[in-house]
Amino acid sequence: MRRRDHEIAPDEIFLDASNLPAFDQSRLEGRLEKPISQTTYRVLIGGLFIMFLALASQAWNLEIRQGVAYAQKSERNSLRPQTIFAERGAILDRNGIPLATNVLAASSSDDQAFPSRVYKAPGFGNLLGYVSYPKKDSSGNYYDTDMDGVAGVEKDFNTELKGQNGSILVEEDSQGHTVSEGSTIPPVNGATLTLSIDSRVQKAFYDAIREQVDGEQHFTSGAGILMDIQTGEILALVSYPEYDPNVLSEGAPKAVIAGYATDPRTPYLNRPIQGLYTPGSIVKPLEAAGALTDGIITPDTTIVSNGFISVPNPYDPKNPSIFKDWKALGALDLRHAIGWSSDVYFYTVGGGYGSQKGLGIDRLDYWFRTFGLTSPTGINLSGENHGFLPTPEWKQKTYGDPWRIGDTYHTAIGQYAVQVTPIEMARAIAAVANGGKLLTPTIVKGGSTGGESLAIKPDTFEVIREGMRIGVLEGTSVLLNSLGFVDVAGKTGTAQTGAGNESFNAWEVGFFPYEHPRYVHVVVLEHGVIGNSTGGVHAIHDALEELHTTAPEYFQ
DSSP states (O other), X not given: OOOOOOOOOGGGTSBOGGGGGGSOGGGTTTOOBOOOOHHHHHHXXXXXXXXXXXXXXXXXXXXXXXXXXXXXXXHHOEEEEEEEOOOOOOEEOTTSOEEEEEEOOTXXXXXXXXXXXXXXXXXXXXXXXXXXXXXXXXXXXXXXXXXXXXXXXXXXXXXXXXXXXEEEEEEEOTTSOEEEEEEEEOOBOOOOEEBSOOHHHHHHHHHHHHHHHHTTTOOOEEEEEEEEXXXXXXXXXXXXXXXXHHHHHHTOOHHHHHHHXXXXXXXXXXHHHHOOBOOGGGGHHHHHHHHHHTTSOOTTOOEEESSEEEEOOTTOTTSOEEEEOSSOOEEEOHHHHHHTTOHHHHHHHHHOBTTBOOOHHHHHHHHHHHTTTTSOOOOSSTTOOOOBOOOHHHHHHHHSOOOOHHXXXXXXXXXXXXXXXXXXXXXXXXXXXXXXXXXXXXXXXXXXXXXXXXXXOHHHHHHHHHHHHHHHHTSTTGGGGGOTTOOOEEEEEEEEESTTSOEEEEEEEEEESSSSOOEEEEEEEEEEETTOOOHHHHHHHHHHHHHHHHOGGGGO
16 A cells, blocks of 8 residues: 655645646646746845844944943943922911922922922021921932921921922933933822911011010010910910021021021020020919918908018028018008019018918929929920929038028019929910910910819919909009000019129010900010010010001900
């Protein structure tokens, strides 16, 4: 049997179609295949050889002839992630007025340029703080891409304001030109922060304090606060002198920054929360609350001030110790003693004299602490300081000297070694005005505030408020009685300072409106010359006058 050949020959595949018309194709005649000619094979092989030769030639050109040049060019191209800077969140006042915003210089040709911070000034420096900008090396590349808050609100709310930078993958040639851009991670901008501060109130207090300091009153510096006594929201927090946050963020002019560092008035100190001051007579309302609660006196207890009290000196009977009042005020009950700020009255209430029993230093210390004079208030700003109260133990340890009745007298009128911060006094006087709630201040609008209720009867606070109103109607704060648009209650404080008591701090604290208290005010002016004890009252008067024009709703 013949074996079948399964291999298909080329002439069985390629047919010669040229002779088909001469045959009967339906009967499969003329189906003899014609082989491909040798010429066709030669042309095909020749074409393939030419193509291979061209590819080999180009490979030789790229790899051998120009290989080094192309390798160097490739190495000079760079592929790197480029930062897309997030926009820092704006800081607004309670009415939506911008206090800190961003601006990108229109002339900038840097695709990586970050938005610069622009601050409202003057009057907001220590409150807002400033930022440090991203930094470049000598080659112009960023080695620090963060914009961080350095002080004030910018620092304490940095997490909320900062946002998160993005990035884009960029290829650049040797001249720094962008060749291509790849995948992108978009930036996340920072959140807007709305403060409880009212820029109109801030300006009014700043203007008034600056006028007292830079005018003819010869003070060196000052601080001011306006706070809502129901919510604890801070409407003004002024420190003077201040720094310009625009200058510190930009790092120029260098001469101005150098001046900040050498200024003896310490413009970097945020005085309302960090400054420690001898309070003087502004602590008398707090002492009165303690004396009434302890049953030491009644509102009608009368003490006569002949201008001083004299305490026998057992070591030198011919030279008794004299403790002076600021003037002979005659017979005063508690309300009028507050209004006229009688030192003799509060010497007696604090330390006792004659037949009148006093609180004594332990109870003075207790009541001052009860009103928060030695504890941070908890305001949501960092760096807060706290006050100090002298005690027998402290004096013995510090000076090796026993406590004497004169130390109690001086402590009772806010002298000796007593120190407080303005924000502590704002919270304490707010407790008098609101009936006994010791608030936690906040600089964030609508921020939740805590507080504690003091174990003092409402009638006690009513008596003290009446005394502070007398201070405005006829006493030491009488200048405020000239304000025809609001009834104010107030209390002055004149605290001697310096090694030889050569200067003093001038305080004014109080609240308004008197009938339905809503706001507490505090102003302290530092290192005034003796003979000018009314600077604090003048500052409050002028601040409220300006505020009546720019924001009359505070007095409605």
